[in-house]
Amino acid sequence: MKHTISALVRNRPGVLAELALMFKEEKLNIKSIAAGETEDPEVTRLVICLDAEGGEVELVTEKIAGMDWVLQVDDLARKEFVDRELLLVKVRMDRENLTQLMQIFEVFRASVVGMGQESITVEMAGDQERVEGLVKLLKPFGIKSLCRSGMIALKRGDE
Missing domain, CATH: 3.30.70.260 (ACT domain)
Structure with a gap:
């Protein structure tokens, strides 16, 4: 668990x-x-x-x-708690998949922070499930490198 x-x-x-x-x-x-x-x-x-x-x-x-x-x-x-994790991921990119990648980034509210001739680097903050969801969708494109911050969390409410 x-x-x-x-x-x-x-x-x-x-x-x-x-x-x-x-x-x-x-x-x-x-x-x-x-x-x-x-x-x-x-x-x-x-x-x-x-x-x-x-x-x-x-x-x-x-x-x-x-x-x-x-x-x-x-x-x-x-x-009950609020959690977030930061993800930086560099993905293989070409003319054929750029539009599809940008649509995925938009859905996950990931921001492009770097771009090369053959790769694109994005950052995203979200709960662990959302981060894992983006990683799963990007794997077929070819992840070149990935870094996760680890989860941070605070209790909800006034405690």
Whole structure:
């Protein structure tokens, strides 16, 4: 089952390494991780996505919460949240498929950020399903390179 863990941590060196080591010790694979400062430069928000059973995630969440540099931790799997991921993708392009590619980009609200003689580079931000949908549609054209930021997420509402 997919889980999304959001943690507010003190912004200090080594936090990400300690967290990764803890996941390794628990034999859990991190699917994506995003980290960045919050409105307070002393605090970083980490968003970690992983596939794991509920009990495993509960144990890891408790271990994270017990670390001295953690201010708050939430398993967002059971809560309403807003998520986004940034995608940059370079696709093979020629005269025959340019119109079709541009239509796909328009449907997904992807923006062209670079163009060469034989390729086109686009960016798109969206939830994971939308990003995966665009990637699936572009595969037959020939993806030359691709980079995903990993998911970022916040709880919905006033919490």
